[in-house]
Structures are given as structure tokens and as C-alpha cells.
Amino acid sequence: MLMELSIQDFAIIDKISITFSDGLTVLTGETGAGKSIIIDAVQLLAGGRGSVEYVRHGTKKAEIEGLFSIDDADHTIYRIGKDYGIDISDEMVVLNRAITSNGKSICRVNGKLVTLAILKEFGKTLIDIHSQHETQSLMDADNHIELLDLYDSTLITKTKEDYLYLYNQLANLKKRYKELSENEQEMAHRLDLLEFQLQELAQAELVPGEDEKLEEERSQLANFERIYNGLHDAYDALYGDQRGIEWLNRAQLALQDNSNYDSFISDKAEELSNHYFLIEELTFDIRNYIDTLQFDPQRLNEIEARLNEINRLKKKYGSSVNDIIEYMGKIEEEVEEITNKDSHLKKLEEQIRELEEDAYLEAKQLHDIRTKAAKALTSDIQKELNGLYLEKASFSVAFDTKVTGTHEIGVNNENIRLHKNGFDYVHFLISTNPGEPLKEISKTASGGELSRIMLALKKIFAKHQGVTSVIFDEVDTGVSGRVAQSIAEKIHQISSESQVLCITHLPQVAAMADTHKFILKSEKDKRATTKVSELSNSEKIEELSRMITGAELTETAIVHAKELLNLASKFKTRE
Known part of the structure; x- marks a missing residue:
């Protein structure tokens, strides 16, 4: 609260x-x-x-x-x-x-x-x-299906999620089918563009992770002198007469000479001896690495040229070489799809038919759950209206499959069209006077009646909303x-x-x-x-x-x- x-x-x-x-x-x-x-x-x-x-x-x-x-x-x-x-x-x-x-x-x-x-x-x-102002939303039939779904949200939510997953897949397939089957000229232009891009990327012969490796190598060559001097100074500080390794050796010998007289000295002598050999090994590693270093200005120029080429491609196709290679794979698939359009259209038709059947079954399950929920909701609202001195009023939830809008997906079965809520269109109907037919709330209820109807709904939905x-x-x-x-x-x-x-x-x-x-x-x-x-x-x-x-x-x-x-x-x- x-x-x-x-x-x-x-x-x-x-x-x-x-x-x-x-x-x-x-x-x-x-x-x-x-x-x-x-x-x-x-x-x-x-x-x-x-x-x-x-x-x-x-x-x-x-x-x-x-x-x-x-x-x-x-x-x-x-x-x-x-x-x-x-x-x-x-x-x-x-x-x-x-x-x-x-x-x-x-x-x-x-x-x-x-x-x-x-x-x-x-x-x-x-x-x-x-x-x-919100009372007016009750008159908008587009909101009625959401209210009905809220009434039995425990059962409806999971089924609705399953249906929406199929519906979105179906919408994507329909969109792709339309793109492939319509506008031959536009598709030809698209194919020319993709083939040009594919040729450009193929000529680049990109290797996964190539940009990261080249940038690291460029950094080494560009800073060769600093790297070489740093390693050389470190090696000189450790190895040679009166250098670090020699002083560490003296320290460990001093401790070893007296290790028999004191357990602390014995422990520390062994510990220092281990450190000595680790540092000696590290010194040899530094020396060996110095021997491998070579400054190659020609290689640096090659790397700069290659990175410039890669950066040019990044501006067009992706933020990294791996992204560009992934994009290349996608356009290869699209080129193949456009080139073999007829076979892909046939395959898409089969996939669409299968998904339509699956989506219809989920939509039918949604409809069945809503039908049961509508009966229970009607009964509950009738009781609430009676308590608000609308005992002569009659309330009903009407279902139809009327198609409105342009984004629905057609299903051949019974000429039903699917939309984001299944195939149901829900309307709350009411008659506030005996003998009068049930009509849409906006065409029947007065201001005072609307307030009472909305209050009846709030009373019912208070425990469902969780606010x-x-x-x-x-x-x-x-x-x-x-x-x-x-x-x-x-x-x-x-x-x-x-x-x-x-x-x-x-x-x-x-x-x-x-x-x-x-x-x-x-x-x-x-x-x-x-x-x-x-x-x-x-x-x-x-x-x-x-x-x-x-x-x-x-x-x-x-x-x-x-x-x-x-x-x-x-x-x-x-x-």
C-alpha cells in the first residue's frame, strides 16, 4: 500500500x-x-x-x-x-x-x-x-478482451504466451513470403546489391578475430623501442655481477648456512630458495623473449594497410571482423534464397500452413478458456450490479470473429483470421431496462450507470490485478x-x-x-x-x-x- x-x-x-x-x-x-x-x-x-x-x-x-x-x-x-x-x-x-x-x-x-x-x-x-475519464475506456470495445483475459489470467496467460510465439513466427514467415513473391524488379536490385557485397567481402578473405590480432601486433611494432628498452633494463637489473639475482643468491646462502640452528630460518631459507629459482627462470624467459624481438617496418606498413581495409568494411558491414563474417553468412543465405526463389516459396508455403494449423489450435484453446471465463464473469458482474441497484440490468459477453484492420493473418479453416489475441473479438453488452435488447455499453448506459458498471468491474478485478x-x-x-x-x-x-x-x-x-x-x-x-x-x-x-x-x-x-x-x-x- x-x-x-x-x-x-x-x-x-x-x-x-x-x-x-x-x-x-x-x-x-x-x-x-x-x-x-x-x-x-x-x-x-x-x-x-x-x-x-x-x-x-x-x-x-x-x-x-x-x-x-x-x-x-x-x-x-x-x-x-x-x-x-x-x-x-x-x-x-x-x-x-x-x-x-x-x-x-x-x-x-x-x-x-x-x-x-x-x-x-x-x-x-x-x-x-x-x-x-477512465470510465470512458469502458465504452471502447478494444479494451474488453483485455479485461476478460485479466479475469482468468492464471489459465489464459500461459496459453496466450504460447499462441503469441506461434503468431509472431507466422507473421515473420508471411512477411518473408510477401517479400519473395512480390516486386520482381525490386528483388533483382536486391540480388545485385547482395552479390556485390558478397564479392567485396569474399575478396577481403577475412579471418575470425583477425582485427584484434592485428591491432595487438601493430601496438607491439609501433612501440618496439619502448618494449625492447623495458625488457632489457629489467634483465640487466636482475642478471649479472652485483645484480638482483646475485643478491638473492647471497641471501639464500646466508639463511641455509644457519638453517640447522633455528626452525624459522630453516623455513624461510626454503621459501627464499623457491623464490630464487622462480625469479631466475623469469630472468631467462625475459632474455629469450628479447632474442625473438625484431623490428620490421615493412610488416608495420602491411598491418596498417590491412587494418585500414578492415575498418572500411566495418563502416559498411559490422563493428568487428566477426560481425562482418556473420553478416556475410546471412547474405549468402539470402542470395541463395532469391536465386532459388521458387523452391523457397514452396517451402515457405508448407511452413506457413503448418504454423497456421498450430496457431489456430492455440487460438481455439484461448477461445474455449475465454468462453468459460465469460460465463463466470457475467454471473459475477450480475451480482455486483444487483447490489448497485441495477437489478433490472442484463450483462453479457459477446464473441465474434469480425475482421478489422490490416495486420491479421488469414487461416483457411472456417475463414477465420488470426490477430494478436487469437481470433476472438470481445464486446461487453448491457441492457439497463427490462424488455430492451442487449447493446454495446456506449449506446446504452448513462453517466451514472457507467460509473456503477465500472465500479462493479473494479470490485471483481481488485483481487486479480495485484495492485x-x-x-x-x-x-x-x-x-x-x-x-x-x-x-x-x-x-x-x-x-x-x-x-x-x-x-x-x-x-x-x-x-x-x-x-x-x-x-x-x-x-x-x-x-x-x-x-x-x-x-x-x-x-x-x-x-x-x-x-x-x-x-x-x-x-x-x-x-x-x-x-x-x-x-x-x-x-x-x-x-
């Missing part, structure tokens, strides 16, 4: 630090006080799109930092941390993001600098933000009365699966809070700023009363606020 959030110089916020608890935390306050700004900050922390407009006027940067606790040892974030070399210890993760006044974004995870894409990858496993914090930003807009109470109860039920933070203007939702934070806009140094405070029980009653009546606080409103808190307490006891 999100344990602590620090925000500095962000929009109208100068500096605040908010501590959160588990369960349901509600944030209330007047319009414009900064409630949504706090959610914007959390969204940026999760990798959302930033803007220089967020930086408080007159400051150098806006900074947001969040401390999350992860009590699930199997949480996805541990795998992500391992993938990017980020240590996650003590079940804690710290996300940090700064936006400078010149528009640069600086991201860190547990103190390590990361890209925005990596921060987003961490963020999506920790935070799920649900806003009025530590679910955030609702005014999702209760457009509802009131008993519907508002049912939404409040549903949001609290979601908080039993994961921490929930909720911005609301409904007293029913606020009364259900385990923790109530009040957002207040005030003035400091003649500038607007935002403050956050946690309300006591008496302060909760006052705030609920204001939410019920508006600005004026009445006795009736206070009584009503106490009743709401009492009802909320009874509901929590029954859960």
Missing part, C-alpha cells in the same frame, strides 16, 4: 507530506482546494505524462515521492526489480519523480535513476487510478440517494482487497471512510497553497454536515451526518 506521499512545489502545493493507512481513505474539501492535484501527483509518480505547467511558479522543480509497502512475497514488482537490477528489501519501494522548470523529467526507484518507461512499469503494479493501491477520483459523479449508498458500500468492499484512496463529494462515501483527510486551500506569503489534515470523529461529523447542506451547518444536517456514520459502522461490522 501507499504509506507516505511527499509533494513539493507542485501546482499550488508548496510542500506537504501525507501519511496513509490501509482500508478506505477519503479525501474531501471544497472545489479547487487541491484534491485532484494530489491525484495528479500520484499519477505522475506512476509514470503518467508530465508537464512543465505542474512546476509551481517561481521554483526550479516539482518533486513527488511515494513510499510503498509490499507484503506479498510473490508480487510482480520483485520480478521487475530483478529485471532492472533494483534491490527491493524490507518489503519497501520508493518511487521518486521530479519535473524541472525546463521540462525535464527525472525518475528514481529506490534511489536508482530509471527511465520514465521503467518508472511506469513499476507504477502500474502499485497504483490503479480510476477517474471519470497495492486503488484510487477513485470522483467516480460517484451523477449519482445520489440509495445508489450513492450502494456505491459507498462497494468502494469499501474493494478496500478489503487493497488500499483505496477516494476523492468524493458524496457524504455517503465519506461516511464509509476508515480514514478521512480534509484538503484545504489557504494563503501563505500572499500565495495560494494546499494543506491536508486528518479529521477526528467530531470533525468528520462537521465535514459530513457541510457536504449534506453546503455552506450552512444545521442541526438537521448534524443528525443526518451521525446517522450516516452509524449506518457505515453497522455495514462494516456485517462485512
